[in-house]
Amino acid sequence: MHFSTADIIGLYRQAAHRIHSGERVTHLAHAWQCGRLAEKSGASLELQLASWLHDVGHLWSQPSAPTTDPAVKGHAALGSRLLEPLFGLAVSEPVRLHVLAKRYLVTTRASYARKLSPQSLRSLTHQGGHLSEDECDDFERQAFFAEAIQLRIWDDLGQKDGWFEITIQDALDQLEGLMQSVAAQCVT
Template identity: 35%
Template sequence: MDALVPLVDASEVIARLRASTGAYDDEPVDILEHCLQCAANLVLTQPDDEELQVAGLVHDLGWLTPKTGGVDVVFDARHDAIGSELVRNALGDRVAHLVGGHIRAKRYLVATDPGYANVLTPRSVETLVFQGGPFDAEDIAQFETDPDRDALLALRRADDAAKVPGADVPDLETWIQIIERVADAARR
């Protein structure tokens, strides 16, 4: 992984999302489509939390590394931490925290919800192994102390339900003002 160059503002976030069209991390939809579906799911389940919705929109940008004329998908087990640092300056600490916790939420749910593994795609089951597998008791207890635990779990469930080929969801243009609003709030 090249040195991380953080995104500085809303326009860079939007440009990186736009560049993720046609980039696949071995799921049935491309990363932009997946992120739009994740954010749309959060609008339904968490209608009053724009930061969380925007976190859903950017949660997988850590898979991507820029190259001339577009992006490459880089398979790095730390895509949660990379994505978190990528968006922190532009979108603030809470969005960064939510992005940075989306794999921990998966590891928590695998360990605590007996039906959860059934909703994971084969690719997500495969990545669970190199992401560290289910949480142990200590990690579960630690996760439960997170003040944004419920938001992290909502993001994870929206993420898992966001891999539907051809789903009809609002496009990136719909999100521009919301991204700008969250970025403005992060600067204050």
């Protein structure tokens, strides 16, 4: 499967007006908000890009299906496979791990689940629910554990209706510039 940065821009252009999985924001607004939160937090360019693109597997495979649909259960792994050849592990691994990070946080932080949206709580069941102690230990040993946790937090916060401060084209231009910057780092 050949996947390019032009494909990514096309997916997010198509998603600019589609609501993100039962939430109150579009897919593009959600992606932009997550990327913006990462940027404001001083995250690396790779983690900013992972935050932007964490749901690209969902857009690629089943763009109109809700996250509770079993067909999109593997969107994180698919997104990771699509992104790794373009941007390396520092982008693809947090994307691969962001659903597992939600399951980890629900398991290890009692207050975390109370902050999730109703849609995110519904999708948690389809994503496997709580982790066992061994699964938590395995997750903590992942090379991009901390980045996945941070991405997950931004993913949960990036659902604000009305917080999209720029035009669709400006957002896509920002994404394209960020992809070019990260790709240039991968080459050097």
